[in-house]
Amino acid sequence: MTKTSSNKPFAAFDIDGTLFRSGLYREVAFELVRMGAVPESILKKIADKENAWKQRAHGSAFAEFDQAVVDAFDKRLPRLKIAYFDLAAERVIKAHKDNVYVYTRDLVQELKKKDYFLIAISGSQLEVVEPFAQHYGFDTWVGQTFERGDEYFTGHIRKTHEGKGKHLRRLIKRHNLSTSGSIAVGDSIGDIEMLSLAERPIAFNPESNLYEIAEKNGWDIVIERKNLIYEMRKEHDQYRLRRTKSH
Numbered sequence: 001m002t003k004t005s006s007n008k009p010f011a012a013f014d015i016d017g018t019l020f021r022s023g024l025y026r027e028v029a030f031e032l033v034r035m036g037a038v039p040e041s042i043l044k045k046i047a048d049k050e051n052a053w054k055q056r057a058h059g060s061a062f063a064e065f066d067q068a069v070v071d072a073f074d075k076r077l078p079r080l081k082i083a084y085f086d087l088a089a090e091r092v093i094k095a096h097k098d099n100v101y102v103y104t105r106d107l108v109q110e111l112k113k114k115d116y117f118l119i120a121i122s123g124s125q126l127e128v129v130e131p132f133a134q135h136y137g138f139d140t141w142v143g144q145t146f147e148r149g150d151e152y153f154t155g156h157i158r159k160t161h162e163g164k165g166k167h168l169r170r171l172i173k174r175h176n177l178s179t180s181g182s183i184a185v186g187d188s189i190g191d192i193e194m195l196s197l198a199e200r201p202i203a204f205n206p207e208s209n210l211y212e213i214a215e216k217n218g219w220d221i222v223i224e225r226k227n228l229i230y231e232m233r234k235e236h237d238q239y240r241l242r243r244t245k246s247h
Contacts, residue, residue, distance in 0.1 A: 008175075009178050009179075009180060010172060010183075011108075011111045011116040011182065012185070013120055014164075014194070016122060018205075019136070020099065020132065021099045022099060024129065025123070025128070025144070028088050031092050042072050045068075046065065074155075077152075077157070082151060086127060089131075093131045100136075108136050118140075121160065123190070125143055125146065126143035127143075129141050129144075130143065142171075144160045145157070165194050168193075168194050179197070179198070181199060182198040183199070186202075191210065192213060202221075203219055219234075221239070
């Protein structure tokens, strides 16, 4: 599953909303509905949250919608056939693996050439995280795991969307990685501990809470909007905004 290393600098990436433009776990959930593996009525239960997000009703609308999707599908696990889930995961990777941001995609490729040890730490399920990370040349990865029974999932879940710093520390130790020159990239509050372990933290398209922490700590802030990429870097106690790339 992983490659060995010796004192290389690491580059740790969140996946959902950072490299991948959507959420791998959300795409799997919606694919299961399209397949008929879970009832379409689940979507009605989260419709209000989805509408609030699409209408930008309040600052936490997306987070609430996202959590509603997770909660609704996690409850279905003991009634979800493993074979259906695996098929949905396979279809999502085939259809959406290239739906990524330009800045982070290019950064992964650049750091790969520089012999960084690439780490993906995601709250999505390992069944989609692993093939996605392999597709982009990551050396190791962390993803959520559902305990499997004979035909159905048991309902027990090992979540990874929180405690990313713990996972990163473990991987740094296991692979004898160097923090010198290290990089971490994330977009949400759940990435803060992971970001703080790197020499160069990058808040990419950050949510408001992460933006405030990044600004306070002088971390790099990168915004990718339509076909433009902007980088905010602190120089002489002030942030300077510059366009770094168009595509």
